[in-house]
Amino acid sequence: MTTMKAAVSKRHLLRQRPSLVALTLDAMREGLRTGLWHDHLPAERDLCERFQVSRPTIRAALAQLQREGCLELTHGQRRRILSAPRSQAPGPWRKVIGLLSPLTLAEMPPFTLCWTDVLRTCLARDGFELDLHVRQACFAAQPAGALQALVANAPAAAWVLLRSTERMQRWFLEQRRPCVLAGSCAPGVMLPSVDVDYRAACRHAAAVLWRKRHRHVALLLPEGTFGGDAEAEAGLREAFQRSHGGQGEVRVFRHDGTREDVTRCLDQALRRPDPVTAVVVARTAHVLTVLTTLLRRGVRVPQDVAVIARDDDRFLEHVTPQVARYRVSPETFARRLARTVLRLTDTGLASAKPIRLMPRFVPGETV
Numbered sequence: 001m002t003t004m005k006a007a008v009s010k011r012h013l014l015r016q017r018p019s020l021v022a023l024t025l026d027a028m029r030e031g032l033r034t035g036l037w038h039d040h041l042p043a044e045r046d047l048c049e050r051f052q053v054s055r056p057t058i059r060a061a062l063a064q065l066q067r068e069g070c071l072e073l074t075h076g077q078r079r080r081i082l083s084a085p086r087s088q089a090p091g092p093w094r095k096v097i098g099l100l101s102p103l104t105l106a107e108m109p110p111f112t113l114c115w116t117d118v119l120r121t122c123l124a125r126d127g128f129e130l131d132l133h134v135r136q137a138c139f140a141a142q143p144a145g146a147l148q149a150l151v152a153n154a155p156a157a158a159w160v161l162l163r164s165t166e167r168m169q170r171w172f173l174e175q176r177r178p179c180v181l182a183g184s185c186a187p188g189v190m191l192p193s194v195d196v197d198y199r200a201a202c203r204h205a206a207a208v209l210w211r212k213r214h215r216h217v218a219l220l221l222p223e224g225t226f227g228g229d230a231e232a233e234a235g236l237r238e239a240f241q242r243s244h245g246g247q248g249e250v251r252v253f254r255h256d257g258t259r260e261d262v263t264r265c266l267d268q269a270l271r272r273p274d275p276v277t278a279v280v281v282a283r284t285a286h287v288l289t290v291l292t293t294l295l296r297r298g299v300r301v302p303q304d305v306a307v308i309a310r311d312d313d314r315f316l317e318h319v320t321p322q323v324a325r326y327r328v329s330p331e332t333f334a335r336r337l338a339r340t341v342l343r344l345t346d347t348g349l350a351s352a353k354p355i356r357l358m359p360r361f362v363p364g365e366t367v
Helices: 002-016 020-033 044-051 055-067 110-124 144-153 166-175 198-211 227-243 259-270 284-297 314-318 330-347
Strands: 071-073 079-081 096-101 129-134 158-162 179-182 193-196 216-222 249-255 278-281 306-309 324-327 355-357 360-362
Touching: 020 044, 020 055, 020 330, 044 055, 055 071, 055 330, 096 110, 110 129, 110 330, 144 166, 158 166, 158 330, 179 330, 193 198, 193 227, 193 330, 198 216, 198 227, 198 278, 198 306, 198 324, 198 360, 216 227, 216 259, 216 284, 227 249, 249 259, 259 284, 278 284, 284 306, 284 314, 330 355
Parallel strands: 096 129, 096 158, 158 179, 179 193, 193 355, 216 249, 216 278, 278 306, 306 324
Antiparallel strands: 071 079, 324 360
8 A cells, every 4th residue: 555655646746747848947047047157158069968958958948038038049049148037936837738719618619628628637647737718819810919918927838729810820930939739730830730630531521422423512611711621621622623533513611600601601502503412511510500401491411412520529429310520539639739738848849740630430321
C-alpha cells in the first residue's frame, strides 16, 4: 500500500512539474534582474550550455522575454537588454491553456462538447487548466484590439482556437503567440492545427455518389472562411473535375446557419432546371434541417435525393433513415490536440505541418 501511495504521489508531482521552457524563462528573468548580463545577451549556443537545454527551449524563452519588452532583437541577431523583468510570483498563467471560441458550451455541437471535455482531462494530467473564453469581438472583421485585450487580461501558456477566422489566425502568427487551431489554417497561414481530413472525406463522398450515378451535387456550407469548409469544397470539386473528367457538377450553397436559410438553399438547389440529386451537408444540425425539409416537400431519400453528412454526432444514430456520414472519435481528436498543445508549452515549438485525422465512412441508408 505504501508503495502504491508513493507511486501515485510521484505521478502527481510529475503532472504538476513546470515545463522546461517555464523553468528556463524563470532562470533567465532572475539573471536579468540580478545584472548577470550587461547590454546584450550571450549567443544562443552559450545560453544552451549555461542552462543545459536545447536551442528550441532557449528560443521559446527568448521570444517570451521579447514580448514582455525586456529584450530587443538588433542587427546581427544580437538581443539587446532593454529592462529587467519586474519581480513577480511564480507565473500561475503558465498552467493555463486558453480555449477561444465563438460558442458557449450550451451552443457547442455534441462532437465539440465531447472533445472539449476530454481535452480538459488530458491537460489536467499535466497540471494545466483549460479556460473557455467566449469573445464575439475576437471573431469580428477587425479582431486585433479584442485579441490584444484578451491575451493581456487572460495570460495563458498557449491558446486553442475554435472556428477561428483568417484574421485571427494571422494576428496570432504575427504576434508570435503560441496557439493551436482546432480546425484548419486559412490559405497562407502556417500554424499548428488538428482537424478532420475533410478534403479526403469529400473526395470519398464524390466517389460514392458517382457510383450511384449522381452527376449534380450540392454542397451546403455555413457562411464564413473556415479552413475545413474550404478543404471540403476543394475535395469534392477535385473528385468530380479530375477523376470523372469534369462530367459532374458541384454547386456550393452558403447559408447563415438558421433553419430558414438552410431551407432556402435547399429549395434553390432543387428548383433549378437541372436540379441536384445529391446533397453533402456540413454540420450535423443542418443535416436534420435538410432531412426534415425533404420529408415536408415529399422528396424521397435516397430514391429522389441522396444525403451525405460530412460530420458526425451521436444523435445521428437515432435518425431514420440512417444517415450516411463520416465519423472521427472525439476522444482521438482531443488526444491529438492535447499532445500538440503540451509539446508547444514544453518546448515552445510545434510543427506547422497540419495533423489530419482520417474519418471512417458510415454507409447509412441515405445514399
